[in-house]
Amino acid sequence: MAVVLGVGGTWLYTVLRANLLDTTTGRTELAAREVAAQADAGELPSLLASPRTGVDVVLVLDAHGAVVATTRPSAETLAREVAPLRPQDGHDAAHRILSGGLSTGGDRGDVVVVRAAAPSGPGGVRHERYVYALTVLNDVDGATHAVALGLLASAPPLIALAAAIAWAVTGLALRPVTTIRTELAAVTASALDRRVPVPAAGDEVAQLARTVNATLDRLELAVGRQRQFVADASHELRNPVAAVRSRLEVALAAPGGPSPEAVRAALEDTVRLQHVAADLLLLARFDARAPMAAGEPADLALLAAEEAARRPAARVPVTVRAGAPVPLRGRTGQLERLLANLVDNALRHAASRVVITASLDAAAGRAVLEVADDGPGIPEEERERVFERFVRLDAARARESGGSGLGLAIAREIARAHGGSLDVAPGGEGARLVAWFPLSGGGSDS
Numbered sequence: 531m532a533v534v535l536g537v538g539g540t541w542l543y544t545v546l547r548a549n550l551l552d553t554t555t556g557r558t559e560l561a562a563r564e565v566a567a568q569a570d571a572g573e574l575p576s577l578l579a580s581p582r583t584g585v586d587v588v589l590v591l592d593a594h595g596a597v598v599a600t601t602r603p604s605a606e607t608l609a610r611e612v613a614p615l616r617p618q619d620g621h622d623a624a625h626r627i628l629s630g631g632l633s634t635g636g637d638r639g640d641v642v643v644v645r646a647a648a649p650s651g652p653g654g655v656r657h658e659r660y661v662y663a664l665t666v667l668n669d670v671d672g673a674t675h676a677v678a679l680g681l682l683a684s685a686p687p688l689i690a691l692a693a694a695i696a697w698a699v700t701g702l703a704l705r706p707v708t709t710i711r712t713e714l715a716a717v718t719a720s721a722l723d724r725r726v727p728v729p730a731a732g733d734e735v736a737q738l739a740r741t742v743n744a745t746l747d748r749l750e751l752a753v754g755r756q757r758q759f760v761a762d763a764s765h766e767l768r769n770p771v772a773a774v775r776s777r778l779e780v781a782l783a784a785p786g787g788p789s790p791e792a793v794r795a796a797l798e799d800t801v802r803l804q805h806v807a808a809d810l811l812l813l814a815r816f817d818a819r820a821p822m823a824a825g826e827p828a829d830l831a832l833l834a835a836e837e838a839a840r841r842p843a844a845r846v847p848v849t850v851r852a853g854a855p856v857p858l859r860g861r862t863g864q865l866e867r868l869l870a871n872l873v874d875n876a877l878r879h880a881a882s883r884v885v886i887t888a889s890l891d892a893a894a895g896r897a898v899l900e901v902a903d904d905g906p907g908i909p910e911e912e913r914e915r916v917f918e919r920f921v922r923l924d925a926a927r928a929r930e931s932g933g934s935g936l937g938l939a940i941a942r943e944i945a946r947a948h949g950g951s952l953d954v955a956p957g958g959e960g961a962r963l964v965a966w967f968p969l970s971g972g973g974s975d976s
Contacts, residue, residue: 531692532685539681546677550670551640554584555625559642561585562623562663565599566646569659574599586639587664590646593657612662617645627667638667706735710742722750762920762935763810770803809936813919816943825859825948830888830899830967833862837869838886846880846903848873852888858897858967860948868944868952871937872901872963879905879961896950896966904960913954917942941965 561581565588568574574590578601581588587608589600595613597605617624628639646659710726717724725746728739777796781788831852838848869886876884880903887900908916915921920935938952941963945952950967 531689531696535685535688539685543674543678543681547670547674550673551667554640554665554667554670555642557582557584558640558663558665559623559625559644561588562642562644562661565590565663566644566661569646569661577601577603581663584665584669585663586666587662589662591660591662593659598659608662608664612641612643612664615641615643615662616660617643628664638671640665640667703735706739710735710739714742717746719753722746722753759919763806767803767806770799770806774799774803806936809940812940813936813943816940816947825861828858828860828862828865830856830858830865830897833865833869834886834888834899837866837873841873841877844877844884846877846883848877848884848886850886850888854890856888856890856897856899858969860967864944864947868941868965869899869901871941872899872965875937875963876901876903876905876961879903881905881960890969891966894966895969897969899965899967900955900962902958902960902962907959908954908961910956913956916954917952938963 564582565574565578569590576599578588578590578599581601587600587602587605589602589605589609589612590598591609591613592598595609597609602608611628615624615626622645624643626641628641642663644661644663646661647657706727706729713724713726725743726739728743729736774796777792777799778788781792781796784792831850832855834850834852838850841848873884873886883904885900885902887898887902889898889900891898917938919939921939922935942952945965945967948967950965952963952965955962955964
């Protein structure tokens, strides 16, 4: 505001001063031309009539600087000061500001000279004369000085007023931000359900509040999932650990030493515990978006055939449908794990068959892998929930036969790590889980 007032005041002062000077110069020149017109018409009296209002002195000098006529007696001092001022060739007038001359009593003056011709003398020769008009600039200087003082005196209160208004308006505009900051500071791990107020105005502050609330929604969801994951993981790990401990205690207390059956059961529980821990570590790696090895050439049709060949004695037959190779780039070990998880899930629920289909969707530029069974299927409202961790739709199924509830979650994370996805396809008999992968590469390295 100080800069604006400074620039504006300087501009106003300059414009006002220039306007006053132009007006004064024009009035002074007009007085000089009136006398020049009289000189052209005939002889001038030595003492001229008083000039027009505002002009102080008019005098006429000959070519040698001698006073011919004047409106003020004893004008010799003024004549000596202004005589050097003459119009340039091709011009009939000139203008100059006198700075504190003796003739003006130390005040500044505006002098205008106009060329005039004397009456014809002997031989018809006309000699040049010069008419000078002087206006003392006391009024101009007084007016501009008063304006400058007014501007300087009014600037501090105007700046203070502008600062107060800016402070009040800014504080009023930022009050919702302060409210948002205060409410956001109150959000803790135990109070993630708090939300910041959204101002009624649809401005940037309201957009900020909505963005903060959306972020808090995601944060609450992520923390809730993490807490549920920790609770489920603790429950899943506690059961095998308790079983291993109890079997080992029974085996040690048995007369004659531990029996092979007890040791075998403890080993099975240990293997199950190892598998759960490995699955948790893999999911943690996916959650951390840890870099993985670059993709390599793979064939979904070949992987499907190898998976079916590894299950010759499955509860129901596993068949493969693949009319041609389905090449893509990916992490072979992870793709095998995805396929194994899908087949394991299908075998738990299938009534008489499991079908693996590998195909190429050239129009969409992706490879498709489908695992279908003829079991009870997945209800529509549960088609997303089955991919959550530790979820088992059949609560009555034993954990030993029902798995840990991590298989489909891991399979979806693997598909996403390859740039694709895994979903439950609607319609048909039983459950159909379809994974797709882009043909351009192995997706992101996460």
